[in-house]
Structures are given as structure tokens and as C-alpha cells.
Amino acid sequence: MAEVLQVKVREEVGSRAAKRVRQAGQTPAVLYGHQLANVSLTVPTDQIEWAIRHGIRMVQLQGDIRDTALIREVQWDAFGSHVLHVDLTRVSASEKVRMVVPLELRGEAPGARQGGITEQLIHEIEVESAADQLPERIEININELGLGDAIKLGEVPMPEQVTMIADAEEVVVQCMSAVEVEEEEAEEAEVAEPEVIRRAAEEEDQEKD
């Protein structure tokens, strides 16, 4: 579903102007693509944050510009709580686009009940599909993941008309025994002080002394 954003064309550019825009409850954005000129925009912060937090990718622009766009990139502040800027690309519904979508685990691994730890190694993948067919997330069922088992990217069921752009042999999720994990994290013997890296010339001088 495409979320409707009320956009306004932004004349002022630069960090100080952008700060003023944010103080007024708007978020600076840029619209590009389809070999047309880039347009600086402002979008209401509450609308864009709602869309981002609900995983919405396709947005319907209304107001000064009427178009369909895809949320291509989002800039966050240092704490990850506020959206600073949004990149929007013009798309038509049938156009093929590449986007990064999150991978989410569903269910409970039987291996976890046998003393294993379910570890998700890949949290997002790049996919290609028609803009209106782009999934919000890809779900992986782990109800049959036993102890010592792993699910590779190639085994992840993809929605129809969605192609994965990644190495199919990469492991997405695995269930390792807790002992193995602890061994991996086991620290080396205690050292009182680290070794100091010296230049060869300094070492020679010390040897002479």
C-alpha cells in the first residue's frame, strides 16, 4: 500500500535551512530519478516517520508534486531516533527496482529447546522486483531448525516475482550449541601488559645498551 505524503518544494538548501525545516515539523527530502531534474522537498516528519517505521517503501506524493516514489535512503541522527533526511526516487508501479529488505525469523527453533542458541547472521538482503510487488519483509520459518542445523539464503522462500541478489550459499540462521558459542568466546591466558610495537632501529639500540 502506498502511503500519501504531502510534499512542498524547498527553495532553500544547506544545513542551516534544513535545521529550520526540521524545527518547523518537516523533514528535508530530495526527489530524483527517471532522468528528470532533482527536486528538493519537505515532507511532514510525522508522516514520513510513520511510513518508515511501518516498513512502507512506495509513497504517493501529493501537494506541490504529484508522483509515485520509493523511499531509497534514510538518514538518521546519531541516536537513531529522528529522521534527518530522506531520498526519494521516482518509480512507476511496474518498474523493476532493487531494494534492501529485512529478513525476519518466525516460529521457535526446536534446537533452542535442546540447549542451542539461534543465531541470525544476515538481517537484510537485496532483492529485485516490480516496485508495487516489493515485500515489506521476508519471513523465514525456523520451526524445523534443529540443533546444529543452518538455513542458507538459497533455501529461503521468496515471494512470487521477487528475485534475491545475494550468494545462495550464505548462511542466514543457524542453531549452535551453547557450549560451542562459549568456546568461541573463550578468552586467552591473562597477560599483565600488552607488547609494545617498536621500530627495528629502537630494538637494536636497546640490545646495544
Next chain:
Amino acid sequence: MALMPKRVKHRKNQRGRIKGKASRGNKVVFGDFGLQALKGGWIKAQTIEAGRIAAQQYVRGEGRLYIRIFPHKSVTSTPLETRMGKGKGEPEFWAAVVKPGTVLYELGGVTEQQAKVCFARLAHKMPIPVRFVRRRPA
């Protein structure tokens, strides 16, 4: 055992200043939930270890804990009742320099409720204000 570098270029570091906010290491990357610093500061290697123990006692055998900071900085001190001069003191402990926004620990393979309880225990060990964060939307 507390963390410490294996090899260093210099045994003693200057104190330095913590300027600005974290522009890297400020996202949850490995796990599903994280503990984020809200202020800057030095976190001792012993404190990082104390946090790890507090968290692992809770998640033992269930989730996976990731430590995202490392104590690269040596902090020196001079003994008590020492007269002025005689040079810089000896290294006393190792510390991680943390900017506001840095993700200190991450946790994966547990529910949000479990992660919140775990990080609440861990937060008591931290010398700076921290908060619970989730993975950012892709």
C-alpha cells in the same frame, strides 16, 4: 579476564577530549537489540567485563551477547603522596572511549522482554546513562 590490547604502539596515552556524537558504531548490527550510550565517557575494561557477566548470567544458554566496544586507551596514575614531577605515572587500567550514541552491547536470539530485563541488569553496571534500542528499519 578484563579486555586489553595484545600489542600497542605506546604504553601510555594522552587523555584527549570526547568531541561530538558517534557517527559510527551507533547502530544495532549483529543482534536484534542493543544498549546505547546517551552520554560520552570512558568505560573501564573491568566495567565492560562486569556488564558482560551480568548479562550472560541472565541469557545463559539462550541468547548471544555481543560487546561492541573495546578498551584501547591506557589510563595512567601516579601513586599517592608522590611529589610533583618525576614524569607520567604508570598505566593503571584500560578504558574504551565512548561517544554519545555508541552501541555498547547487543543481544540476539531472545525476545524483546528478555532483552529488556537483561539490559536493565547490565545498565546498572554502566558509569554513563544508557538506553535500550532496537534494530533500525532497513
